Amino acid sequence: MAPKHVISVNLGRATAVDYTSAEGGVTGIGKRPAPGPVRVFAPGPKGVGASGVEGDAVCDLRHHGGDHQAVYAYAREDLDWWEGELARELPAGVFGENLTTSGIDVTGALLGERWRIGADVVLEVASARIPCGTFQGALGERGWVKRYTQAVRPGAYLRVVQEGEVSAGDAVEVVSRPGHDVTVGLWFRAFTTERALLPRTLAAGGAMEPGAHEKVRAYVEKYGR
Numbered sequence: 543m544a545p546k547h548v549i550s551v552n553l554g555r556a557t558a559v560d561y562t563s564a565e566g567g568v569t570g571i572g573k574r575p576a577p578g579p580v581r582v583f584a585p586g587p588k589g590v591g592a593s594g595v596e597g598d599a600v601c602d603l604r605h606h607g608g609d610h611q612a613v614y615a616y617a618r619e620d621l622d623w624w625e626g627e628l629a630r631e632l633p634a635g636v637f638g639e640n641l642t643t644s645g646i647d648v649t650g651a652l653l654g655e656r657w658r659i660g661a662d663v664v665l666e667v668a669s670a671r672i673p674c675g676t677f678q679g680a681l682g683e684r685g686w687v688k689r690y691t692q693a694v695r696p697g698a699y700l701r702v703v704q705e706g707e708v709s710a711g712d713a714v715e716v717v718s719r720p721g722h723d724v725t726v727g728l729w730f731r732a733f734t735t736e737r738a739l740l741p742r743t744l745a746a747g748g749a750m751e752p753g754a755h756e757k758v759r760a761y762v763e764k765y766g767r
Contacts, residue, residue, distance in 0.1 A: 546645035546714040548659060549618050550575035551639075552635030556599040561679025570599030571680045573635035575642075579707035581687045582663050583607050588753065594702050600650040602676070610668040610751035617648045623695065628683065638677065639697055646714060647665035648698050649727040654720040654749030660713065662706025662727055668751060670696040670730035696730045722746055740742070741767045 554570030562569045585591030592600035593614025598741035615640035621632045634642035634702055636708065646657075655667045673696075678686035690696075721746035729746070733754070740761045743750065749759075 544636075544645040544744060546643070546716075548708060548710055548712045548714060549642040549644050550634040550710045551580045551595070552576065552642060552710050553580070553595065553598045553641055554600075554635075556601050558640075559676075559679065562676040566601070568601045568679070570601050571638040571676055571677050573598070573638055573640065575634055575710065579709040581612060581705070582702055582708050583667075583705045584702040585612055590753070593640070599641060605674065607614070608751075611699040613640045613700040614671060614697060614701045615643055615648055617646060617695075618642050618644045619694040620648070620697070621762075624693075627693075636681070637641060637697065638680070643714060643755065646716075649695055649725065649730075650682055651698055651726050652719055652722065653724045653726070653729060653743075653746035655716060656703060656718045657700070658715045658717045659708050660706065662704060663702070663708050664704035664717070665700040666689070666703050666749065667726060668701045668749060669699045669754060670726045670733070671699060672730075691734050694727050696732060697725065698726045708711055720746070720749070724749075737761065743754050 552573035553576045554573040556568045556570050558568050560751045580598040583594055585607060591604055591609060592607040601605040616637050617748040625632050651667045653667050657665050673687045673690045682729060724743050729743055732743050740758045743758055
């Protein structure tokens with residue numbers, strides 16, 4: 543099995559585009575690998591906090607950023623799979639990920655699972671990335687939102703438990719895994735195409751962001767378990 547590690551730490555700059563609904567028409571989705579160590583921190587609550595990766599732009603605070611979306615990780619293995627599907631090169635950061643990883647089953651990670659990266663940083667798996675029109679526009683693939691959703695390779699949003707610096711090449715160690723079965727993949731399916739799975743996500747407890755909890759509670763009140 544390949545060692546678990548970070549291939550690159552990727553940062554985005556605020557860029558004016560014609561395919562986003564974000565205020566000001568700017569997005570930081572297009573990210574590029576950064577040289578040297580990059581500080582990772584808890585940015586604050588959603589709507590106020592932006593990226594948890596220093597130097598990374600988050601332009602739409604309504605839908606992105608905040609403590610439960612502080613860092614976005616995507617597996618190089620999944621990028622490689624998409625390269626085969628799309629017949630094009632997909633460099634690190636092209637999906638808007640802050641961390642391009644190797645050796646980690648990101649889709650199979652459990653909400654609340656914790657990763658130690660390098661010497662100091664500890665991150666906790668919080669949710670999956672839901673694709674949007676800005677993502678489709680940035681990639682330039684027709685029907686991308688639907689195709690990405692159907693593939694169930696969403697990547698994971700991470701909460702910062704312990705701040706520090708992350709560099710390309712840093713080892714990633716899974717230091718704890720909760721006892722439930724709510725994976726990134728299951729959470730993604732529940733919040734996109736298989737709403738009947740929503741009650742199962744409650745097993746993740748406090749690992750889910752408050753907004754997601756509210757959606758599940760509303761579903762249960764309306765439809766039951």
